[in-house]
Amino acid sequence: MMQPFFHSRIFIFFTILAAAGLVLYFGGVFQAWGETHIRIAVAGPMSGKNAHVGLAMRRAVAYRVEKMKERKDPLAGRIEILVYDDGNDPARAEVIAREIAERADVLAVIGHHYSSVALSAGPVYKQYGIPAITASATADEITRDNPWFFRNAPANSFQGSIIANYVSHILTAPAATVIFDRDDYGASLARGFSLEAEKLGLAIKNQWGFDTTAQDADALLESIPHWVIDSGDPGIIFLATHDAEGARIVATLKHFGRDFSFIGADAIASENFLTALEKLPQERFRKGYYSDGIHAVSSFLPDTANRTAQLLGHDFMERYGEPLSDIDIGYFDAAGLVIDAIGRTLSQAAPPERSNSMKDRRNAIRKYLSERTDPGNAYRGSAGEIYFDIDRNLAKPPWIGRYQGGRLLSAPVQFQPVKAWIGIDNPLEEILAERIFLVNKQFLHRLQVIYAGIDVNAISDLSVENGTYVVDFYLWFRFPGEFNDAGIEFVNAVPDEGSTGPLTLGEPIMAHTGQGVTTRAYRVKGKFKGEFDLRDFPFDEHRIEIRFRHKNHTLDKLIYVPDLRGMRGGASRGADYGFPPLGGWQVTDVLFHQDALENNSSLGLPRYFEQNVRIEYSQFNAVVRIARQSLRFIIKSLLPLFFVLVLIYLSYFIRDFSSRMGLGTGALMTVAFFHLSSTTNLQVYYLVALEYLFFLLYFSTVLSILAPLIIEYHQRKADRDAAHIPVARRIAGNIDRSGRIGQPILIVLFCAWMFWLFG
Numbered sequence: 157m158m159q160p161f162f163h164s165r166i167f168i169f170f171t172i173l174a175a176a177g178l179v180l181y182f183g184g185v186f187q188a189w190g191e192t193h194i195r196i197a198v199a200g201p202m203s204g205k206n207a208h209v210g211l212a213m214r215r216a217v218a219y220r221v222e223k224m225k226e227r228k229d230p231l232a233g234r235i236e237i238l239v240y241d242d243g244n245d246p247a248r249a250e251v252i253a254r255e256i257a258e259r260a261d262v263l264a265v266i267g268h269h270y271s272s273v274a275l276s277a278g279p280v281y282k283q284y285g286i287p288a289i290t291a292s293a294t295a296d297e298i299t300r301d302n303p304w305f306f307r308n309a310p311a312n313s314f315q316g317s318i319i320a321n322y323v324s325h326i327l328t329a330p331a332a333t334v335i336f337d338r339d340d341y342g343a344s345l346a347r348g349f350s351l352e353a354e355k356l357g358l359a360i361k362n363q364w365g366f367d368t369t370a371q372d373a374d375a376l377l378e379s380i381p382h383w384v385i386d387s388g389d390p391g392i393i394f395l396a397t398h399d400a401e402g403a404r405i406v407a408t409l410k411h412f413g414r415d416f417s418f419i420g421a422d423a424i425a426s427e428n429f430l431t432a433l434e435k436l437p438q439e440r441f442r443k444g445y446y447s448d449g450i451h452a453v454s455s456f457l458p459d460t461a462n463r464t465a466q467l468l469g470h471d472f473m474e475r476y477g478e479p480l481s482d483i484d485i486g487y488f489d490a491a492g493l494v495i496d497a498i499g500r501t502l503s504q505a506a507p508p509e510r511s512n513s514m515k516d517r518r519n520a521i522r523k524y525l526s527e528r529t530d531p532g533n534a535y536r537g538s539a540g541e542i543y544f545d546i547d548r549n550l551a552k553p554p555w556i557g558r559y560q561g562g563r564l565l566s567a568p569v570q571f572q573p574v575k576a577w578i579g580i581d582n583p584l585e586e587i588l589a590e591r592i593f594l595v596n597k598q599f600l601h602r603l604q605v606i607y608a609g610i611d612v613n614a615i616s617d618l619s620v621e622n623g624t625y626v627v628d629f630y631l632w633f634r635f636p637g638e639f640n641d642a643g644i645e646f647v648n649a650v651p652d653e654g655s656t657g658p659l660t661l662g663e664p665i666m667a668h669t670g671q672g673v674t675t676r677a678y679r680v681k682g683k684f685k686g687e688f689d690l691r692d693f694p695f696d697e698h699r700i701e702i703r704f705r706h707k708n709h710t711l712d713k714l715i716y717v718p719d720l721r722g723m724r725g726g727a728s729r730g731a732d733y734g735f736p737p738l739g740g741w742q743v744t745d746v747l748f749h750q751d752a753l754e755n756n757s758s759l760g761l762p763r764y765f766e767q768n769v770r771i772e773y774s775q776f777n778a779v780v781r782i783a784r785q786s787l788r789f790i791i792k793s794l795l796p797l798f799f800v801l802v803l804i805y806l807s808y809f810i811r812d813f814s815s816r817m818g819l820g821t822g823a824l825m826t827v828a829f830f831h832l833s834s835t836t837n838l839q840v841y842y843l844v845a846l847e848y849l850f851f852l853l854y855f856s857t858v859l860s861i862l863a864p865l866i867i868e869y870h871q872r873k874a875d876r877d878a879a880h881i882p883v884a885r886r887i888a889g890n891i892d893r894s895g896r897i898g899q900p901i902l903i904v905l906f907c908a909w910m911f912w913l914f915g
Contacts, residue, residue: 194234194498197256199267202241209269209483214239216487217266231499242268246276253277257284260514264494264521266487271295271341278305285515287522289494291486295340299548306525308490308542309455311549315421316348317596318553318571319453323392323419324356325590326569331359331391335380335405337398338367345396345421362387377401381408395420403432410446418450425454425557425564427481443562451567453554456482456539459566459717460555462751465538489537496535497524531575553600566605566717568636574599601712607634609719610778612735615700621837623688625700632677634719641676647703652683693844694789695914700780705773711752716776718748738782745781750774800826804860808895813868820861827853852906856899863891
């Protein structure tokens with residue numbers, strides 16, 4: 157009777173265990189089925205000549221959701237993206253907007269691409285009360301007087317004002333010529349630039365407009381460069397045009413052989429602008445032949461990207477084979493903001509959430525977006541903070557880029573919002589000295605760009621247990637004007653043995669000044685501390701980091717950007733970075749990026765005691781990502797454990813009790829010894845991945861010890877009672893068969909689980 161009872165208990169136990177696992181595993185699926193889908197519409201040019209832009213919009217939104225799924229965000233499984241093709245056609249956009257708005261299950265709209273298209277769709281969204289956000293349509297009228305439309309990009313009037321101030325104060329040009337498209341996009345840019353130029357006393361020599369829909373558009377585009385030549389010195393030429401027309405004008409004027417200065421709006425910063433120029437033979441022969449020296453504004457520049465945007469850019473390159481564009485990151489962040497609004501409003505909804513009407517849920521999302529009005533409650537996107545002005549436009553000024561070698565890099569001077577007046581004793585003096593500007597009712601700092609570069613020579617003395625390492629590297633700064641690099645502070649440097657103080661730059665090994673730009677280079681060797689997480693040991697990956705900032709200059713006055721053109725390997729993944737490999741480790745990537753180091757302090761000034769004053773410093777980060785060569789470590793350090801598993805398995809083929817007990821207890825002591833020796837030095841309070849292997853070994857060895865004990869118990873009972881002999885034989889046979897079959901299955905399942913977790 158014992159054997160059936162014994163087997164029935166085991167069967168019931170494993171049945172309950174399997175049922176519990178199924179409930180836990182599929183519970184989320186059943187729950188998701190019981191909840192409503194969250195539907196978001198993406199509207200853009202999915203066909204026609206701008207279909208590539210529509211593809212970028214769609215994939216950016218989809219990738220945003222995919223990243224949520226990677227983080228196991230429960231909201232991600234409920235999101236459904238509905239794609240609509242407006243063909244960049246205003247009439248078609250109005251029809252599509254009405255189709256979207258009349259659906260009872262769409263919470264928000266992300267799109268459209270062109271200003272004229274968004275202007276056509278906007279009134280429909282306003283009429284039906286559905287929130288929409290664009291990251292590319294920049295005409296002011298889109299969001300003005302429409303509380304349902306938001307923009308993750310600066311409005312054209314703001315762009316025009318920024319450009320006029322940059323031309324007047326930074327480039328110090330006395331005059332300008334405006335060439336503009338007469339559509340909503342170009343006309344509003346030209347108007348914003350001209351109004352601000354008049355306030356600044358910047359002379360407008362000529363303004364020439366064209367209509368791309370007119371029959372004589374080609375003839376007019378051919379004539380405008382000749383008019384520029386005939387007018388004498390045009391000053392700086394402001395291109396308030398789309399990318400293709402801007403490229404055509406630049407190329408035609410370049411053919412005349414004169415050296416013209418250009419500055420353009422965000423369309424001139426797009427990949428399409430460069431693509432149009434690359435079709436010309438001179439540009440193919442020498443990259444940058446047409447574009448070098450042109451200034452353009454953009455909401456995103458790769459060299460100003462923080463770590464999040466850098467990693468996103470690498471992910472995009474690996475997945476799509478294309479660099480991250482302003483469209484990609486603009487709509488990626490727009491989707492993130494919309495989803496954040498949906499998630500927060502759902503969490504605040506009265507249960508059950510389905511009882512709330514669609515009208516109420518849409519209005520709650522609109523209200524949440526409308527409340528993002530300052531840096532203090534901004535949404536932290538990959539390209540930085542997103543907060544809106546009174547007309548729901550991105551309130552941050554755009555970056556100013558300058559083409560060099562066919563790439564748009566940060567210009568030496570930028571504008572940055574004045575987030576706090578702490579440390580500014582005389583604002584009027586700062587304004588008169590042109591260190592602070594008033595643009596569109598917003599105060600902006602004059603921001604100095606410091607191009608910083610690091611070439612690593614060697615990494616040594618890596619101690620994963622202590623999180624320390626020694627790095628020998630070249631560091632240089634390139635800048636116009638003045639920069640006190642003696643104030644550089646290495647944030648994560650730690651004192652080395654024999655050191656008498658904090659790590660400093662020392663004397664420069666090279667200093668050079670030419671054409672108003674100074675370069676100073678140093679050789680630095682120091683000990684640094686990283687934040688190493690060993691939970692994945694021995695499949696762990698870590699970051700070797702060098703971080704520095706200026707002790708006195710805050711982010712509103714100075715920003716570091718990686719000197720990608722000058723560094724070894726630049727921004728290319730998989731390049732030869734020029735330093736010897738670390739033993740037992742593989743370099744998987746090298747990143748250079750800037751971000752903000754934040755402190756909240758009133759600095760003891762009474763007028764700031766009740767305020768949330770945020771002081772930010774620009775911090776430069778050089779990151780070498782390394783991965784442990786796990787297979788080599790396992791073979792070198794854990795090979796004896798493989799033989800332990802083999803011996804445990806062989807024990808199920810041995811009949812002798814003493815031999816089996818000897819194998820089991822010996823295996824247990826061996827596992828314990830290796831466990832202690834492998835993990836003691838790590839000095840961590842949490843479990844590491846390797847310990848799961850030891851838990852498997854402990855489980856296997858304990859079973860290998862229990863098996864002969866059970867067999868021996870029944871064998872002795874059979875010695876006293878002959879009737880028990882068949883039972884003892886069956887139990888011994890069942891245990892041995894279970895061990896011979898079960899242990900390999902257990903090992904295979906464990907290996908599959910580890911491969912799923914760590915690849």
